[in-house]
Amino acid sequence: MDFEMHNRHLVLGGGDLHRSDPGSGGTAASVASDSTSNQVTRTILLVEDEAFVREVAYEVLSRAGYRVLTAGNATEALQAFREHAGAVQLLLTDVVLPDRNGCDLALELAALCDGVKSIFVSGYPENSITRRGLRQPGWLYLPKPFSVAVLMQKIKEALPDENLPS
Secondary structure, three states: OOEEEEOOEEEEOOEEEEEOOOOOOOOOEEEEOOOOOOOOOOEEEEEOOOHHHHHHHHHHHHHOOOEEEEEOOHHHHHHHHHHOOOOOOEEEEEOEOOOOEHHHHHHHHHHHOOOOEEEEEEOOOHHHHHOOOOOOOOEEEEEOOOOHHHHHHHHHHHOOOOOOOO
């Protein structure tokens, strides 16, 4: 499932995700799709400071059958992680966050619960990111921009026993 941006319209495979205009009375993101969700099998903590990107990622991951916890910064992510102790298998985070970087967040979560995998999303080149220590076991890098198919493949790489839709 790939996506394309057309003005304020995001095409997601068989369904459309529309971004409402401010003040239009609509929700920030509304979904029109005939696809059905798969059974929820894993929990992903999604940390992204851009609200629209976070909403789109939430919809994509939810449609793929994941339980998704969202946060706009590292402080919110830590709070959500503590509230759902032991439930999170994967951290999907932007490298650059308003209150600390994604790598520091991943280290804090690992100190709270061993075994959480991490995918770091960034628009910066991989070589500058990896020089800063993104080579921990269970840590993966996903460069922006990316398609939904590439995101799903990266999640499958992080959680290899996961049965993901093609």
